[in-house]
Each structure stands twice: as C-alpha cells, then as structure tokens.
Amino acid sequence: KKHAMGQTKSKPYRRPSQKKRTAAPDTHPPPPTVTTLTRCRRPEAATSTVEGSSLMGVAVTTRGALITAGIDGTVATYDADGSTLIGAHAAACNRVRAAADLVLSCSRDRTARLWRRHEASFVEAARFEGHALNVVDCALSADGRSVATGSRDYAVRVWDAVSGQQKLATSRIPRNVVTCLAWIPGSTALLAQGSEDLTLRVWDARDAQTRPAQVFAGYTYFPVSLGASSPDGHLLATGSKGFAAGQGCEVRVWDRRKATEAASSQHTLLFQSSSGHSQDVTGCVFLGHNVAPAETSSVLATCSKDGTLKVWDVDRGAEVVPSPGLLAVPHPAPVFTDLGVLDAPDAPPQDAQIAGGRPVVLAATTFQGGLYGFDDRLALAAVLPPDDEDEAVGASWGPPSPRS
Numbered sequence: 001k002k003h004a005m006g007q008t009k010s011k012p013y014r015r016p017s018q019k020k021r022t023a024a025p026d027t028h029p030p031p032p033t034v035t036t037l038t039r040c041r042r043p044e045a046a047t048s049t050v051e052g053s054s055l056m057g058v059a060v061t062t063r064g065a066l067i068t069a070g071i072d073g074t075v076a077t078y079d080a081d082g083s084t085l086i087g088a089h090a091a092a093c094n095r096v097r098a099a100a101d102l103v104l105s106c107s108r109d110r111t112a113r114l115w116r117r118h119e120a121s122f123v124e125a126a127r128f129e130g131h132a133l134n135v136v137d138c139a140l141s142a143d144g145r146s147v148a149t150g151s152r153d154y155a156v157r158v159w160d161a162v163s164g165q166q167k168l169a170t171s172r173i174p175r176n177v178v179t180c181l182a183w184i185p186g187s188t189a190l191l192a193q194g195s196e197d198l199t200l201r202v203w204d205a206r207d208a209q210t211r212p213a214q215v216f217a218g219y220t221y222f223p224v225s226l227g228a229s230s231p232d233g234h235l236l237a238t239g240s241k242g243f244a245a246g247q248g249c250e251v252r253v254w255d256r257r258k259a260t261e262a263a264s265s266q267h268t269l270l271f272q273s274s275s276g277h278s279q280d281v282t283g284c285v286f287l288g289h290n291v292a293p294a295e296t297s298s299v300l301a302t303c304s305k306d307g308t309l310k311v312w313d314v315d316r317g318a319e320v321v322p323s324p325g326l327l328a329v330p331h332p333a334p335v336f337t338d339l340g341v342l343d344a345p346d347a348p349p350q351d352a353q354i355a356g357g358r359p360v361v362l363a364a365t366t367f368q369g370g371l372y373g374f375d376d377r378l379a380l381a382a383v384l385p386p387d388d389e390d391e392a393v394g395a396s397w398g399p400p401s402p403r404s
Helices: 388-397
Strands: 055-060 066-070 074-079 082-088 093-099 102-107 111-118 121-129 135-140 146-151 155-160 178-183 190-195 199-204 214-217 223-228 235-240 251-255 269-273 283-286 299-303 309-313 318-320 336-341 362-366 371-374 380-384
Touching (some): 055 371, 074 102, 093 135, 111 135, 111 146, 121 155, 146 178, 155 190, 190 223, 199 235, 251 299
Parallel strands (some): 135 178, 178 223
Antiparallel strands (some): 055 066, 111 121, 135 146, 146 155, 178 190, 223 235, 251 269, 299 309, 336 362, 362 371
16 A cells, blocks of 8 residues: 555564474583592601602503602502502602502612502512612513512613512623513513613523613613503503604614524614604503503603603504593693503403592602603593692793713
8 A cells, every 4th residue: 555645564574483493412422530539758767868759660460550760759548438558769760660559669769669559558578689780670470479670780680579589690781771661461481671872682580691682772862761562562662762853763673583692773673753752752552442442552652841741652663643532631741750551461350440540550750840641542530740849840941861
C-alpha cells in the first residue's frame, strides 16, 4: 500500500531465527600433573669439603625412586613418600647407581659406598677404599654382587659387594685416567670404561688382566659419559668432552660384536654425530622398548652442559625431534650433569610412582641443583626446582673438572 505522501509502508524487521550453538567437545586431554619435589639437604652436623646444592649424578629405580649424588657429598632418594637422605661422603659425590634395594655412590673422598635399603631408610652395607685419587665413576652389577670403581689414579677395581674386599688384581694402564664406567647388560663379567687417553676399553672381570679384552680408539676428545644397550649389551655409546665453540661434543656408538683388542674404529664405529651438542655431553643412556620413541634398543638419549636433552635413532643415524612439550624443562639455561634411565628399562616400575601413577623412566640433573623426571612418553612428571643460590653461577660456568 501507498500512504498519502506516496511512500511505501515498510514491513517490520524480524531477527532471523538462530539455532542454539553448542561448544565443540574438547578432544585434548588435560596436561599431566607434574609433581614438585622437596630438596633433601645435608645435615649440619656432617662435614664436607664442598658446599652447594648442585646435583652431579642420578639413577632411576624400579621402586619409582630417583637417587641423586650431590656436590656437597649427599646421596638422597626422591619418591612418592618425599625425600630421604641416604648418606653422605666427606667430599663431593660424583655418581650414583642403583639395583634392586642397593645404591652405590662414589666420591672425591677416594671411596665408594654401598647402601642397602632397610625398611624406610638406608644403611651403609660396605665401603670400598684403596684408590689414591678421586673416584670418578662406579658401577653396580645387575645381580648386586659386584662393584666396579674407576679413578684418576689410572686404576679400575672390582670388589665383592658383600665383603667389601677387592676381588681381582687392579687393572692399571699408564695414563688411563678413568672418566666413565659401566657394566655391560647381560653380563656380570664385562665392564666398559672410558679414559682421558682417548680410548674406550672393555675389561673381563673374571680374569686379573693387565690388558683389556676390547679397545675402541679414534677419539679426538675423550669420552666423559657412557651407556650400553639393554638387554644385549652389543652397543656402547659415549659422549665426549667439548667446548663452547662446538669443538668435540661428539656422540659415538660402537658395535662391540665387531671389535677385537686391535680393532680399528673404522670397523666398529656404528654411529657418530658431532653436530648435536655444543659443550660436554655429560649423560648418555639407551632408552628401553617401553619409552617413546624407542621401538628398538638402539634409541639413545643424551644431555649436555649446553642445556639440551636430545634423542638419537642409532639405526637411522639421525636425531629424533620430540613433539612440542616433551623432553622439556621449565627452567632457563640448565647445565645438565647426568642422565639416569630405569634400571629395568623393558619392565614397568613395580611399586609406588612419584607422579600420580605415571612411571618415571628417565631423569636428568643439573649443576643448578635441578632434578627432572620424565615418564614413558618423555613428558615431565616430577621436578625438583633449581636451588636459588646456585642457579646464577651454574648457568655461567658449569661443573668443575674432576682433577683431584
């Protein structure tokens, strides 16, 4: 219709009908809970030649516990019940190992000590004395019957874990300054050892040998960390000394089956990477089959003073880049000192877990005093925050060289 003024009457506006919108379902699972650990400190009554809260070594046990070696000499355990002091050395503790209810530690005080779990605490079961200099590394056989120690005094010693007595004559080679040590999985007799003389040696603990059973040579910078593949022990991996300019810092994997005493590196070197880390490769462990992305026994994890954690596929000879958020730590500029892996990597932990039922299968320590536990997906499960007193200095200069 038209109005008198000649205008057409407009129809009233009606809002179009709208259907009620529903939110799309969230298909992303909530982020896993990260357990914050409480630091275990050295008793005031205990004396030590070194102070500080830097953590120099770590081991992971089937009981769901993380065992740490402190620069202040402390050996501590972190589990679902909290933190517990196992014991203390008179000087800095360099490394710690674990098997079943046993914990082994070694120190600049020239000793190694074996601790045995007794109900809710630990007691010292044996003390191993005889080295003339710093005991750099130690190893505990899978059956818990034998202990091996390596020192800057050129000596590798094998001990009876029950009596504390040395089992065999000392294996000593001139200039064999021991830098790292490990029992070879699947054997209670074979022992691998790295040295500052640019070699990796394998000893047979059944014989009082003055010569090693196998030698791997060809290093430009000496190995400072060592790992062996489980459960066969066919592969040996090392991480080398390095510098800020990226010199050294090599990750090498050797095939022990191809080696003889006089074998050359050309025939036994399976994998080498010199482009991954830019400072000392301080931790080197093989991951088990139940740890992503370890589908074979030749997946390797390494850590470095440069603040990086890396995963390597040895078969493909390449670095594996984890998904975003995995194998990551929440604190800046960590100076990593060691890596520990579940001592039975192909079996889940038996008892209580640190992080709400999630197994902690890989752990890393830092010079700033940080401790980080990762689950079987390599997601962060537990964290001991760096100690404020050491955080700044650790980022600037890192751990001292074991020269004493």
